[in-house]
Amino acid sequence: xxxxxPDHTPEYILVGVAWPYASGPRHLGHAAGAYVPPDIFARYxxxxxxxxxxxxxSDMHGTPITVAADKRGITPRQLAEENHxxxxxxxxxxxxxxxxxxxxxTPTHYRVTQDFFTTLLDKGYLFEATETAMYxxxxxxxxxxxxxxxxxxHCGYEDARGDQCDNCGRTLDPIELIDPRxxxxxxxxxxxxxxxxxxxxxxxxxxxxAWVGEASVNWRPAVTGFTQGWLKEGLRARAITRDLDWGxxxxxxxxxxxxxxxxxxxxxxxxxxxxxxxxxxxEPDAWKKWWAxxxxxxxxxxxxxxxxxxxxxxxxxxxxxxxxxxxxxxLPYDVPANEFLTIDGxxxxxxxxxxxxxxxxPEALELFDADAIRFFLTINxxxxxxxxxxxxxxxxxxxDELVATYGNAVHRLLSFLQSKYDGVVPxxxxxxxxxxxxxxxxxxxxxxxxxxxxxxxxxxxxxxxxALATALNRYLDDxxxxxxxxxxxxxxxxxxxxALQVVAALRVLSAPFLPFSAERLHTLLGDEGxxxxxxxxxxxLPAGRSLPKPEPLFRKLEDDDLAALLxxxxxxxxxxxxxx
RNA sequence: GCCGACGUAGCUCAGCGGCAGAGCAAGGGACUCAUAAGCCCUUGGCCGGUGGUUCGAUUCCACCCGUCGGCACCA
Numbered sequence: 001x002x003x004x005x006p007d008h009t010p011e012y013i014l015v016g017v018a019w020p021y022a023s024g025p026r027h028l029g030h031a032a033g034a035y036v037p038p039d040i041f042a043r044y045x046x047x048x049x050x051x052x053x054x055x056x057x058s059d060m061h062g063t064p065i066t067v068a069a070d071k072r073g074i075t076p077r078q079l080a081e082e083n084h085x086x087x088x089x090x091x092x093x094x095x096x097x098x099x100x101x102x103x104x105x106t107p108t109h110y111r112v113t114q115d116f117f118t119t120l121l122d123k124g125y126l127f128e129a130t131e132t133a134m135y136x137x138x139x140x141x142x143x144x145x146x147x148x149x150x151x152x153x154h155c156g157y158e159d160a161r162g163d164q165c166d167n168c169g170r171t172l173d174p175i176e177l178i179d180p181r182x183x184x185x186x187x188x189x190x191x192x193x194x195x196x197x198x199x200x201x202x203x204x205x206x207x208x209x210a211w212v213g214e215a216s217v218n219w220r221p222a223v224t225g226f227t228q229g230w231l232k233e234g235l236r237a238r239a240i241t242r243d244l245d246w247g248x249x250x251x252x253x254x255x256x257x258x259x260x261x262x263x264x265x266x267x268x269x270x271x272x273x274x275x276x277x278x279x280x281x282x283e284p285d286a287w288k289k290w291w292a293x294x295x296x297x298x299x300x301x302x303x304x305x306x307x308x309x310x311x312x313x314x315x316x317x318x319x320x321x322x323x324x325x326x327x328x329x330x331l332p333y334d335v336p337a338n339e340f341l342t343i344d345g346x347x348x349x350x351x352x353x354x355x356x357x358x359x360x361x362p363e364a365l366e367l368f369d370a371d372a373i374r375f376f377l378t379i380n381x382x383x384x385x386x387x388x389x390x391x392x393x394x395x396x397x398x399x400d401e402l403v404a405t406y407g408n409a410v411h412r413l414l415s416f417l418q419s420k421y422d423g424v425v426p427x428x429x430x431x432x433x434x435x436x437x438x439x440x441x442x443x444x445x446x447x448x449x450x451x452x453x454x455x456x457x458x459x460x461x462x463x464x465x466x467a468l469a470t471a472l473n474r475y476l477d478d479x480x481x482x483x484x485x486x487x488x489x490x491x492x493x494x495x496x497x498x499a500l501q502v503v504a505a506l507r508v509l510s511a512p513f514l515p516f517s518a519e520r521l522h523t524l525l526g527d528e529g530x531x532x533x534x535x536x537x538x539x540x541l542p543a544g545r546s547l548p549k550p551e552p553l554f555r556k557l558e559d560d561d562l563a564a565l566l567x568x569x570x571x572x573x574x575x576x577x578x579x580x
Numbered sequence: 581g582c583c584g585a586c587g588u589a590g591c592u593c594a595g596c597g598g599c600a601g602a603g604c605a606a607g608g609g610a611c612u613c614a615u616a617a618g619c620c621c622u623u624g625g626c627c628g629g630u631g632g633u634u635c636g637a638u639u640c641c642a643c644c645c646g647u648c649g650g651c652a653c654c655a
């Protein structure tokens with residue numbers, strides 16, 4: 001990319017996006033929390049001329065996928081690949097511009113994961129130990145804690161899960177359960193001894209405390225608080241292997257019945273996906289530009305991990321520890337974790353009717369424009385706390401904000417140009433103070449919105465874009481070219497020209513947030529190529545250019561339409577293999 | 581139970597030591613280029629509760645209540 005201004009030294013920015021778990025489709029909450037924000041951020045960073053690599057992929061391993069596959073009588077690979085294809089298709093329709101969206105099943109990922117394992121083992125950061133685990137003799141498999149249920153020893157609740165009692169909220173050990181049974185077969189689990197490899201996190205305690213102390217200055221309070229909590233409690237070793245036949249094989253002889261477990265291999269994906277990106281381009285060393293520390297131990301750029309809040313310790317404690325142990329690779333610069341989207345004030349649920357659950361991405365994208373979805377998820381993004389989703393609010397923000405403020409500012413102007421000037425951009429006369437003020441506001445919006453996005457305050461950034469649209473509406477009302485065209489044609493022409501420059505800027509400013517409509521506006525302004533190849537600065541609209549007949553940028557959602565659409569949103573049941 | 585974040589106008593959310601803010605909703609007005617969209621004006625809050633620190637607290641501290649999340653075998 002050559003968008004850099006002369007005074008800008010391009011930075012290497014790695015945008016690592018949380019790896020969606022391929023157990024089923026993702027819903028709007030996932031998109032709001034982890035998937036749309038990095039896309040906005042990455043698009044902006046590209047426009048200012050940085051070397052951006054946005055990578056992620058589907059997380060294909062883990063127990064829930066094996067359980068769901070067993071129930072359907074297919075292999076875990078089939079199930080995961082089917083879900084991966086669905087997720088990738090949704091992401092494309094949402095406009096997520098990944099440089100590499102891959103999976104944890106690639107040869108590169110297996111090789112890199114095994115290399116991490118071997119290196120950490122050789123350096124003494126892994127150890128082997130025996131533990132007692134629950135085993136389902138009927139299913140012939142070991143059971144994770146939450147796949148065992150029984151009576152809670154604290155409150156007597158009969159359907160307590162092995163990890164936690166949903167009734168009294170206490171954390172449990174499955175061995176404590178009275179009358180335990182397997183969630184998969186109902187059989188009574190046995191306890192068995194089994195051997196596993198552990199990541200020796202206590203060895204990183206001091207180094208992590210030092211790193212978090214420095215790195216967390218710009219983190220969100222919840223991210224820092226959560227991380228400090230883990231550190232204060234004292235790190236414990238954590239098993240990184242499981243008794244499964246689905247996962248990355250352990251690169252040692254004699255461990256055929258065990259696999260490296262998902263959380264260990266999934267975070268490595270940020271790195272392996274970068275390596276794979278280079279390999280696919282025939283540049284096997286390209287990853288070094290984002291990851292390799294220099295001789296002073298300095299990172300080559302900034303590394304971001306966009307995740308949901310449930311994922312924080314993996315990205316601020318465990319993954320950094322793995323990177324420190326491996327050596328020579330950059331640690332995260334920021335981990336912008338979002339809170340959750342709730343639905344109609346309730347905790348989200350994937351098992352309720354549409355009125356009480358967040359829609360899955362495929363259905364949402366079937367019913368609504370991607371930009372309308374992106375707009376809602378960003379203008380009300382759960383950056384500091386949980387935010388609420390409701391269909392009323394979705395409709396209102398679409399109609400009263402996106403359509404009425406931004407869409408209409410563009411459309412009223414282009415329509416006026418079409419009807420009174422035959423669509424030809426007029427030549428301006430002398431600028432008034434009001435004209436100059438409008439253009440100055442437009443200029444400053446670039447730096448304001450840019451700063452917001454760079455600080456990952458995406459909600460503020462989008463509000464800044466909307467504020468410019470509002471300012472344009474005000475300017476037009478004040479200038480009233482529909483009046484001055486009768487009394488002072490040159491004044492009207494100048495007002496129109498000024499307003500058109502602002503619309504031309506809005507096309508650029510909105511591009512990271514609303515990529516599809518920005519592209520449509522780009523075309524409506526008679527420009528060639530893609531808006532996404534433009535630099536982050538005003539692009540003028542020359543006098544004399546003839547613009548095509550305008551069409552509204554966005555679709556208004558009428559009550560009847562919305563009701564009809566929601567009527568098609570039938571209850572969807574997806575078995576993700578998760579215990580309920 | 582323990583840890584963390586959050587609790588601000590009817591709704592959705594900003595602000596975080598010095599006369600309480602935005603958008604939307606509600607009420608009123610002038611206009612007509614526009615998907616009856618836009619613009620102007622107005623109404624509206626003991627900033628969850630109690631105590632403390634301070635000249636001064638929505639903002640800092642403690643406790644309480646509520647919501648959400650985590651508590652290491654979900655990812």
